[in-house]
Amino acid sequence: MTTPTTTTTTPTTTTPTPLTAPRPDETPAPTPAAARAVDVVKTYGRGEAAVRALDSASVTIPSGRFTAVMGPSGSGKSTLVHALAGLDHIDSGRILLGNTDLTTLSERERTLLRRERLGFVFQAFNLVPALTAAENIALPLTLAGRRPDPAWRAELVDMLGLGGRLEHRPAQLSGGQQQRVAIGRALVARPDLVFADEPTGNLDSRSGAAVLAFLRDATRSLGQTIVMVTHDPVAAAYADQVVFLSDGRVVDELAAPTAESVLARMARLDAPEGA
Numbered sequence: 001m002t003t004p005t006t007t008t009t010t011p012t013t014t015t016p017t018p019l020t021a022p023r024p025d026e027t028p029a030p031t032p033a034a035a036r037a038v039d040v041v042k043t044y045g046r047g048e049a050a051v052r053a054l055d056s057a058s059v060t061i062p063s064g065r066f067t068a069v070m071g072p073s074g075s076g077k078s079t080l081v082h083a084l085a086g087l088d089h090i091d092s093g094r095i096l097l098g099n100t101d102l103t104t105l106s107e108r109e110r111t112l113l114r115r116e117r118l119g120f121v122f123q124a125f126n127l128v129p130a131l132t133a134a135e136n137i138a139l140p141l142t143l144a145g146r147r148p149d150p151a152w153r154a155e156l157v158d159m160l161g162l163g164g165r166l167e168h169r170p171a172q173l174s175g176g177q178q179q180r181v182a183i184g185r186a187l188v189a190r191p192d193l194v195f196a197d198e199p200t201g202n203l204d205s206r207s208g209a210a211v212l213a214f215l216r217d218a219t220r221s222l223g224q225t226i227v228m229v230t231h232d233p234v235a236a237a238y239a240d241q242v243v244f245l246s247d248g249r250v251v252d253e254l255a256a257p258t259a260e261s262v263l264a265r266m267a268r269l270d271a272p273e274g275a
């Protein structure tokens with residue numbers, strides 16, 4: 001694997017800074033940061049079996065934008081997203097969600113923060129089989145003891161094109177419909193950030209395109225911040241920006257991506273040493 005020559009524009013300082021402050025290399029910052037990883041190190045295993053999945057990884061996730069995370073298999077994409085979502089402990093560095101430093105929170109505080117401020121969309125949908133589509137969508141609010149705002153829920157259902165399917169259980173829905181229910185569930189509590197891990201991995205290209213278009217529209221029309229891990233350059237092209245990982249580091253960023261430009265960057269990351 002080549003050592004990429006480009007570097008991320010993310011600041012690597014460990015000094016706390018307001019997230020809305022202009023970045024040193026850009027004046028002013030285009031949008032405030034929804035989340036930041038700063039010099040994050042994460043190692044799995046010990047001794048000779050140790051794997052450094054994140055090796056001083058730094059990234060800024062802009063608010064109200066759709067960010068795709070790409071990189072070769074094993075480059076640390078899932079580990080980075082799990083760290084940003086407070087799902088995993090990190091060895092060192094900082095994870096900031098808005099102004100909250102996740103590394104200072106207890107397990108319980110992180111669980112509450114995830115429930116109240118984050119949404120998740122998984123490749124395998126992860127819907128509750130016994131609940132209807134409507135109940136699955138409302139689940140984050142039900143768990144928090146809150147009621148869905150009827151107007152917001154209706155808007156969401158309308159946007160997702162699920163109107164006629166709300167009383168169906170997941171087994172009675174197509175994969176694309178199930179994923180749209182999962183997106184509804186991720187958005188219903190109006191989270192600060194939605195993480196999507198290979199959301200189109202189990203879908204045919206047409207259903208996948210509908211899901212990606214919806215994620216993009218959620219950013220454009222609702223101002224939703226979305227971070228999506230994907231292997232697919234066509235999927236990444238729906239995003240506003242792509243961050244590229246290689247060997248546990250964020251090595252590049254690409255704004256206004258196209259499938260072709262993403263593919264070209266990926267080819268450089270995948271190329272053998274010295275190519």
Ligand SMILES: Nc1ncnc2c1ncn2[C@@H]1O[C@H](COP(=O)(O)OP(=O)(O)OP(=O)(O)O)[C@@H](O)[C@H]1O
Nearest residue numbers: 044045051053071072073074075076077078079080
């Ligand atoms: N639970 C774990 N125990 C040990 N090693 C792990 C664990 N999870 C991930 N790793 C290792 O950490 C590195 C980064 O893994 P990660 O899953 O973050 O990569 P990825 O870029 O998401 O890969 P892929 O595209 O194949 O899903 C890999 O070398 C992987 O083998």
